[in-house]
Amino acid sequence: MTLRRADFIRESLEQMIVTGALANGERLDETALSERFGCSRTPLREAFQALAASGLIELLPHRGAFVRHPSLTQMVEMFEVMAELEAFCGRLAARRVTSEDLVRLHETVLACEEAVRANDHDCYYHENERFHHLLYRASGNSFLADQASRLHARLKPFRRLQLRVRGRLEQSLAEHRVILEALENGSADETAAALRDHVAVQGGKFNDLMASYNASPLSAQQA
Amino acid sequence: MTLRRADFIRESLEQMIVTGALANGERLDETALSERFGCSRTPLREAFQALAASGLIELLPHRGAFVRHPSLTQMVEMFEVMAELEAFCGRLAARRVTSEDLVRLHETVLACEEAVRANDHDCYYHENERFHHLLYRASGNSFLADQASRLHARLKPFRRLQLRVRGRLEQSLAEHRVILEALENGSADETAAALRDHVAVQGGKFNDLMASYNASPLSAQQA
DNA sequence: AACGCAATAATTGTATACAATATGGTTGAC
DNA sequence: GTCAACCATATTGTATACAATTATTGCGTT
Numbered sequence: 001m002t003l004r005r006a007d008f009i010r011e012s013l014e015q016m017i018v019t020g021a022l023a024n025g026e027r028l029d030e031t032a033l034s035e036r037f038g039c040s041r042t043p044l045r046e047a048f049q050a051l052a053a054s055g056l057i058e059l060l061p062h063r064g065a066f067v068r069h070p071s072l073t074q075m076v077e078m079f080e081v082m083a084e085l086e087a088f089c090g091r092l093a094a095r096r097v098t099s100e101d102l103v104r105l106h107e108t109v110l111a112c113e114e115a116v117r118a119n120d121h122d123c124y125y126h127e128n129e130r131f132h133h134l135l136y137r138a139s140g141n142s143f144l145a146d147q148a149s150r151l152h153a154r155l156k157p158f159r160r161l162q163l164r165v166r167g168r169l170e171q172s173l174a175e176h177r178v179i180l181e182a183l184e185n186g187s188a189d190e191t192a193a194a195l196r197d198h199v200a201v202q203g204g205k206f207n208d209l210m211a212s213y214n215a216s217p218l219s220a221q222q223a
Numbered sequence: 224m225t226l227r228r229a230d231f232i233r234e235s236l237e238q239m240i241v242t243g244a245l246a247n248g249e250r251l252d253e254t255a256l257s258e259r260f261g262c263s264r265t266p267l268r269e270a271f272q273a274l275a276a277s278g279l280i281e282l283l284p285h286r287g288a289f290v291r292h293p294s295l296t297q298m299v300e301m302f303e304v305m306a307e308l309e310a311f312c313g314r315l316a317a318r319r320v321t322s323e324d325l326v327r328l329h330e331t332v333l334a335c336e337e338a339v340r341a342n343d344h345d346c347y348y349h350e351n352e353r354f355h356h357l358l359y360r361a362s363g364n365s366f367l368a369d370q371a372s373r374l375h376a377r378l379k380p381f382r383r384l385q386l387r388v389r390g391r392l393e394q395s396l397a398e399h400r401v402i403l404e405a406l407e408n409g410s411a412d413e414t415a416a417a418l419r420d421h422v423a424v425q426g427g428k429f430n431d432l433m434a435s436y437n438a439s440p441l442s443a444q445q446a
Numbered sequence: 447a448a449c450g451c452a453a454t455a456a457t458t459g460t461a462t463a464c465a466a467t468a469t470g471g472t473t474g475a476c
Numbered sequence: 477g478t479c480a481a482c483c484a485t486a487t488t489g490t491a492t493a494c495a496a497t498t499a500t501t502g503c504g505t506t
Contacts, residue, residue, distance in 0.1 A: 004284050004459070005459075007284075030487080030488075039460075040460060040461040041460095041461085041488090042265075042459080042461065043460065045269065045489090046268065046269065046272055049269050049272035049273055050275075050276055052273075053272070053276030053277065054276065061227055061467090062466080062467050062468055062487080062489075063467095063469095063487085063488080064487075074366060077365060077366035078366050080315075080364055080366075081311075081364065081366055081367050081370060084307070084311045088304075088307045141304065143297055143301050147304060147370075227489070229489080252457085253457080254456095262490075262491085263490060263491045264458090264492090265490055265491065266489080266491095268458090268459090284458085284459090285457080285459075285496080285498060286458080
């Protein structure tokens with residue numbers, strides 16, 4: 001039971017940052033936040049350390065904690081890395097995937113199909129998460145899986161925006177099917193390529209992303 | 224000027240962990256360490272947060288901080304990811320590298336040659352670091368460069384052990400030459416492949432690594 | 447003798463008090 | 477009138493005191 005006050009605060013602040021409730025460049029006032037959370041500055045400062053480590057805020061000595069939303073450039077850079085990490089997961093998984101993994105992956109694809117039919121974006125979103133995390137684990141490299149999961153989590157708000165684009169659900173589902181088929185065939189190159197294309201921000205997707213970025217509350221001026 | 228006590232402590236503890244001065248599974252006593260560093264528990268706890276974020280220690284609620292050295296399996300996993308990250312850096316750099324970057328890379332290769340002639344392992348080690356960091360930056364993706372640098376830093380103690388193996392210096396230098404040549408030719412595939420081979424733990428290198436791992440102070444029993 | 451429970455001790459988590467540093471405004475000189 | 481230096485204020489960094497939780501040890505029971 002991890003009932004540490006600091007952990008709760010970290011998660012809360014993380015939510016507030018990624019949802020845009022806290023604007024970019026905003027300074028996190030320790031006193032104000034401690035009153036808001038009904039605690040002292042101590043657990044807040046511990047939460048700050050963790051947030052700074054994951055890059056969500058910047059900690060300037062004797063000056064305070066500042067929210068750092070990724071710029072459009074940084075976001076594209078992160079997606080570029082994410083695409084490569086996922087491709088590598090797929091490459092390894094093509095050799096190492098177990099039959100149980102494949103069963104679970106098939107389940108998520110079926111669930112995704114159901115979600116598309118029902119036009120249930122939230123459901124699709126969650127099954128999509130499950131598909132990707134299963135894939136990370138199927139790589140057989142737990143360190144890689146952790147790294148991929150972390151970056152995946154950081155890109156979460158932007159992915160959510162992307163899925164709002166009309167027709168993206170169906171396209172995403174079709175790509176999942178291609179990935180899974182390549183995986184079952186055990187062809188590493190095809191799996192990797194399919195995942196890279198699935199994740200990478202390129203062509204029309206870039207314009208969609210840029211549009212949603214500009215429309216999102218995260219788009220406040222950069223430092 | 225970042226003269227925070229907590230930052231100094233973090234670096235100190237980091238050193239103590241990676242050098243093996245702190246054994247695996249060892250519990251970090253807040254009171255004992257605060258006396259040793261001549262400070263209170265507060266900056267120590269902040270340092271713990273940062274160390275936990277980079278995976279060097281594990282923070283169990285109400286139980287304390289425990290040193291977590293990577294197991295041989297985890298180490299191999301990390302090298303597997305490192306190889307892929309560097310390969311990707313090379314792939315991008317092959318398209319994006321500037322002439323200034325190439326000049327600097329040539330300088331490090333020359334310095335490495337000098338170090339090999341003088342049989343100066345420390346000098347070679349530092350120039351090797353410089354070569355790789357230049358490459359990360361040359362990828363033109365600063366997020367990727369950061370991620371690569373972080374993992375590179377975490378693998379530092381093990382790489383140092385590897386370079387001790389007889390003949391490894393000359394082989395490493397030769398590989399640097401191949402990488403740089405591929406980079407100058409602008410051939411992404413060759414650069415990526417050369418870097419993957421350079422970093423990957425495979426064949427005889429695996430045995431060398433395993434031997435040095437078992438001989439190192441980090442090899443204490445896993446949790 | 448072994449197991450379980452309870453009280454005690456030790457350690458972590460949090461609050462508060464104090465010290466050090468940066469920021470902003472005011473005053474003075476040029 | 478502008479710039480620079482200095483002081484006042486606010487905020488961060490650290491120390492210490494207190495609360496909450498866990499580990500340990502001893503005792504009693506089976």
